[in-house]
Amino acid sequence: MRLTPDQQTAIRRIVTELTGPKATVRLFGSRLDDHKKGGDVDLLVELTEPADNPAWLSATLSARISRQMDGRRVDVLISAPNLIRLPIHDIARREGIML
Template sequence: MRLTREERRIIREEVARVFGTGASVRLFGSRLDDGERGGDIDLYIEADGTPSNLLDRELELYSTLIRRLGDRRIDIVVHDNGAPLQPIHRHARRTGVSL
């Protein structure tokens, strides 16, 4: 996994602050491969909320992570726990690693 311990801590902390302590966050994508270089930070978050509320919180999390981690490419996929799973959600669940 190509995130430092401090980066993982910041992500967990901010996800809990923005989405609540019941939310879960997984890292998926190219950052899981230690043999690669570069790549964006792909985060998959499961939380409760309405689509509008979850979008507001996603944008808040994105801006906070940019400030705390530096100007990086960060992709955030949020799944409402009550909604059906889309292919990207299944992929992130299957291949991602819990932070």
């Protein structure tokens, strides 16, 4: 996994601040491969409660985490009981690593 322990802690802290303590966050995508270079940070944030404004939440998480990571591009996928489940959610859940 190509995230430092400090980056992992910062991501978990930001997700908890914006979504609460029940949310989980998984890293998926190219950052899981230690042999690759660069690439964005792909995160799946899973909520136990419905998301009131998932687009705002995703954008806010992405911006705050990106600032914490010196401008690295961050893509945030939201999973919540009131949102449509897409194949990418299954891939992220299956291949992702819990932070």
